[in-house]
Amino acid sequence: MTDPAQTQHPANSLHTGPDEKGHFGPYGGRYVAETLMPLILEVEKTWHAAKEDPAFWEEFKDLAKHYIGRPSPLYFAKATTEHLGGAKIYFKRDELNHTGAHKINHCLGQILVARRMGKGRIIAETGAGQHGVATATVCALFDMPCTVFMGAEDVQRQAPNVFRMKLLGAEVVPVTSGSSTLKDAMNEALRHWVANVHDTYYLIGTVAGPHPYPEMVRDFQSVIGQETRDQLQEAEGRLPDSVVACIGGGSNAMGLFYPFLDDPSVRLIGVEAGGHGVETDKHAASLNGGTEGILHGMKSYFLQNEDGQITEAHSISAGLDYPGIGPEHAWLHDLKRAEYVSVTDEEALDAFQKLSKLEGIIPALEPSHAFAHVLKIAGDLPKDHLMIMNLCGRGDKDIFTVADKLGVEL
Amino acid sequence: MNRINTIFETLKAEGRKALVTFIMAGDTDAGTAQEILDALPGSGADIIEIGMPFTDPMADGPAIQAAGLRALDSGADMHKTLEMVQQFRTKNNTTPIVLMGYMNPVLAFGPEAFTKACAECGVDGLILVDLPPEEADEIAPLAQQNGLHLIRLLTPTTDMQRLPNILNGAGGFLYYVSITGVTGTKSANVDEVGKHIAEIKTQTDLPVVVGFGIKTPDDAAAMGEIADGIVVGSALVEQIGAGANSAVISTQVQALKDALKAA
Numbered sequence: 001m002t003d004p005a006q007t008q009h010p011a012n013s014l015h016t017g018p019d020e021k022g023h024f025g026p027y028g029g030r031y032v033a034e035t036l037m038p039l040i041l042e043v044e045k046t047w048h049a050a051k052e053d054p055a056f057w058e059e060f061k062d063l064a065k066h067y068i069g070r071p072s073p074l075y076f077a078k079a080t081t082e083h084l085g086g087a088k089i090y091f092k093r094d095e096l097n098h099t100g101a102h103k104i105n106h107c108l109g110q111i112l113v114a115r116r117m118g119k120g121r122i123i124a125e126t127g128a129g130q131h132g133v134a135t136a137t138v139c140a141l142f143d144m145p146c147t148v149f150m151g152a153e154d155v156q157r158q159a160p161n162v163f164r165m166k167l168l169g170a171e172v173v174p175v176t177s178g179s180s181t182l183k184d185a186m187n188e189a190l191r192h193w194v195a196n197v198h199d200t201y202y203l204i205g206t207v208a209g210p211h212p213y214p215e216m217v218r219d220f221q222s223v224i225g226q227e228t229r230d231q232l233q234e235a236e237g238r239l240p241d242s243v244v245a246c247i248g249g250g251s252n253a254m255g256l257f258y259p260f261l262d263d264p265s266v267r268l269i270g271v272e273a274g275g276h277g278v279e280t281d282k283h284a285a286s287l288n289g290g291t292e293g294i295l296h297g298m299k300s301y302f303l304q305n306e307d308g309q310i311t312e313a314h315s316i317s318a319g320l321d322y323p324g325i326g327p328e329h330a331w332l333h334d335l336k337r338a339e340y341v342s343v344t345d346e347e348a349l350d351a352f353q354k355l356s357k358l359e360g361i362i363p364a365l366e367p368s369h370a371f372a373h374v375l376k377i378a379g380d381l382p383k384d385h386l387m388i389m390n391l392c393g394r395g396d397k398d399i400f401t402v403a404d405k406l407g408v409e410l
Numbered sequence: 411m412n413r414i415n416t417i418f419e420t421l422k423a424e425g426r427k428a429l430v431t432f433i434m435a436g437d438t439d440a441g442t443a444q445e446i447l448d449a450l451p452g453s454g455a456d457i458i459e460i461g462m463p464f465t466d467p468m469a470d471g472p473a474i475q476a477a478g479l480r481a482l483d484s485g486a487d488m489h490k491t492l493e494m495v496q497q498f499r500t501k502n503n504t505t506p507i508v509l510m511g512y513m514n515p516v517l518a519f520g521p522e523a524f525t526k527a528c529a530e531c532g533v534d535g536l537i538l539v540d541l542p543p544e545e546a547d548e549i550a551p552l553a554q555q556n557g558l559h560l561i562r563l564l565t566p567t568t569d570m571q572r573l574p575n576i577l578n579g580a581g582g583f584l585y586y587v588s589i590t591g592v593t594g595t596k597s598a599n600v601d602e603v604g605k606h607i608a609e610i611k612t613q614t615d616l617p618v619v620v621g622f623g624i625k626t627p628d629d630a631a632a633m634g635e636i637a638d639g640i641v642v643g644s645a646l647v648e649q650i651g652a653g654a655n656s657a658v659i660s661t662q663v664q665a666l667k668d669a670l671k672a673a
Contacts, residue, residue, distance in 0.1 A: 021544060031513055031540045033469040034563040035590055038572060177475055183466060190468045195591035197567055294513040294540065295466055307487040308518025310465045 014261035014337060017328060022211020025334060027327035030210040032297045035194045040297075043201075044212040046117045051219065056112065060220075063108055067141070068098045070105075070223065074231035074388070079358045080374075087242070087381035089374060090235075091361075091391040092228050092256065101364065101393035102224060102252045103134035107203060109220030111138040114201035121200045122146045125189040127154055127182035127248075128318030129161025130364075130393065131205030136170035146170040149189045151181040154318060161397060179312055182322050186296050206249025207326030210297030214254075214326050221255025228388055229259050236386055242267035245390040246369040247340070248284065248320035250329045252392035257338060267339065270329060271373045273315035274342035284313035285342040286325040287333050293324075300330045316345035316401065317365035319393070343372040349405055351375055352395065364393030365401065413506035413534045414559055414582040417456055418617045418638070427670050428583075428639025429454055429630075430619055431663055432510065434461040434477035435494050436486025437650055443481070446656045447498055451505040453660035454667030457619075459537070459641065462491050462511030469539045471594040473644040476651055488519045492531045499532035508561060508582075510537040516549070525552040535559035535582045543575050550579050559583075564610060564618070566590050566602070573613055583617040584610070586637065591622070594644025598623045604636035627669030634670045642666055 017024040022044075030040055050056040064070040073096065077089045094102040114122060122139050124146070126132030132148040139146035148165055152174040155162055165172050178184035193202045207214045207221070225243075232240055243260060245253035247270040260266040275283030283289055286301040293302035295310060303311045303323035313323040332338040343351075348365055351372035356362045363371060370389050378387055395402075403410050421428055431450055436443050450458050463481040467474060495507050509528065516524050516538065528536070536558055541549070546560065553560045559582030567590060568576065577584075586607060588598035598620070607618050620633045621641030633640045646659060654662075 029545050030542060031545055032542065033539055033565075034542055034576070035469075035565040035567050035587060037542045037544070038567045038569065177472065178466065178479070187466050187468045191471075191592045194469065195589075195595070197590055292517070294517055296468070297540070299517075302514075304514070304518065306518065308464070308515035309482060309487075310514070 024331035027330040071227040084379040086379040087385035087387040095394035106217045106220040107134040119201035125185040129158040136165040136168035149185040206251040222258040224255040225259035240386045250326035270340045272342040273320035274344040275314040282314040284315040287340040300327045319366045347372040362395035427634045428456040430457040430641040431455040432459040432643030435491035436481035439484040449656040453663040464512045471592040473594045477647045496531040506534040508535040525556040529556035631669040
């Protein structure tokens with residue numbers, strides 16, 4: 001693992017973002033209520049001091065190794081490679097982390113920041129419950145009270161994760177305002193934060209929100225890309241030709257992409273949730289089907305109507321079901337440094353089943369989107385093309401959704 | 411001269427405090443909102459804030475969230491909000507109008523087109539809840555060119571170190587958010603707010619108006635003692651949501667006005 005702070009970058013590097021006000025090109029920033037501004041500035045100050053402090057990273061690395069189980073393996077997917085007959089495919093196995101997904105990386109990092117700020121309570125928002133479970137996990141580890149805001153509809157749909165959070169000692173607050181989904185859970189967490197600034201830290205679950213969250217979460221998640229880089233160097237002696245990751249808010253993708261931003265030979269491919277298709281009104285593809293806007297403290301791309309009213313996202317994967325995307329992705333999209341594509345619910349569902357049978361790995365529905373795109377493009381690529389896909393979560397949580405879609409009663 | 415400056419000069423000369431009333435544009439529908447708006451000056455409102463409906467109002471409590479959704483459900487949008495002001499101005503050319511809301515609908519309209527349209531329709535000021543001074547460059551120069559005050563928010567978390575940042579570029583009046591919380595929830599601590607406002611007043615000549623958590627005539631009287639004016643929003647909006655017509659709202663506003671006079 002390399003500390004982000006220890007690496008020096010040339011002035012024209014894509015690693016220099018964000019600027020001192022938290023902007024990635026025109027995106028990012030701090031669009032929050034005045035009540036939160038002093039606190040946001042304090043989070044930034046604490047985070048930047050932590051980033052420069054070797055003792056902070058020592059603690060992070062120690063827990064990443066012994067508690068999360070890092071580094072996660074880089075696995076040569078032989079069966080998939082032979083099946084497709086094109087690119088040589090590797091999986092970054094972040095589904096093997098403690099709690100079964102990459103979310104734990106930034107939860108661990110952020111709770112260390114919260115502790116340095118002297119904040120005694122943690123709040124978080126969650127959609128499917130994965131970030132909520134990861135947050136509740138680190139709160140149990142550090143013995144801090146934890147409140148998770150979750151859309152009332154999601155509470156119904158994700159009962160096993162609600163139970164997990166409760167087992168871990170967290171309080172789960174069903175949110176009934178707005179449309180009772182992830183964006184409303186985030187609104188409610190922000191409202192709660194405004195009312196409890198003195199003792200509370202908001203542990204945001206993706207590379208979104210006001211500065212410094214997109215930068216901070218990216219830096220904690222970039223352990224994924226850094227390990228991948230080192231592991232592929234060892235396995236193949238060179239850089240990958242392409243890296244593929246699914247995108248909701250964009251934390252696993254940003255973590256994978258970031259260490260490769262300054263290597264133009266590496267194609268960066270983000271896969272958005274196309275739902276019923278980006279041409280319909282039922283998808284969660286903010287870059288392919290959204291426009292520039294401001295929500296949840298940041299300027300980025302959002303699903304919205306002409307009047308600037310935010311519209312509902314839809315995806316079979318609750319973890320991708322968010323009407324916005326992290327600002328750094330918006331910037332990389334405009335710069336054309338990364339390509340952003342989408343796959344539909346149906347394609348993801350097929351990929352979910354295919355990966356289970358081909359490799360004996362039941363993936364989460366989120367990386368099933370990434371795998372669906374791998375299935376589309378890898379066969380046409382030359383055999384010496386090295387492709388890495390981030391397998392960012394395991395699928396146990398999704399078996400009920402998938403069974404339901406396949407018409408199987410459990 | 412901007413109507414906001416004029417009203418505060420008048421209020422000062424008469425030794426009165428400003429009663430600022432908030433309603434949501436298009437709530438519960440365009441006709442109802444227009445009728446209520448048109449009657450507000452006659453019932454004692456000195457300044458009127460009109461909420462620009464937004465799906466995701468992160469600084470607002472349940473009452474104003476619901477008002478925005480009611481308005482959107484009845485077909486409200488930014489064009490109709492501006493038309494509402496334009497219509498009001500055919501009958502009233504003195505009561506200041508301040509549009510209050512979030513940046514996204516403004517960005518969707520286009521900051522340049524929006525500020526121009528505001529000026530043409532007779533808007534006097536803007537309160538953009540999720541636009542701290544750090545991000546204001548996008549709209550501040552345009553607001554100024556169009557004679558609109560960009561009204562800044564102060565909160566209990568604003569310390570003296572941050573204050574100059576907020577005052578820089580502030581116009582019209584300062585909106586003091588009296589609680590750490592969202593609109594219409596808890597009640598403020600009058601003593602603490604009073605102390606903070608006194609401190610702020612050493613640094614600026616702008617009038618300071620207090621909002622968030624003022625519901626009853628008693629609240630109005632207490633806050634009127636320590637500030638240049640008060641804002642009542644959620645309490646009115648709750649009544650509108652419950653089906654109150656403009657006569658009911660007028661009575662409610664009149665009671666607040668009387669309490670404030672007595673202050």
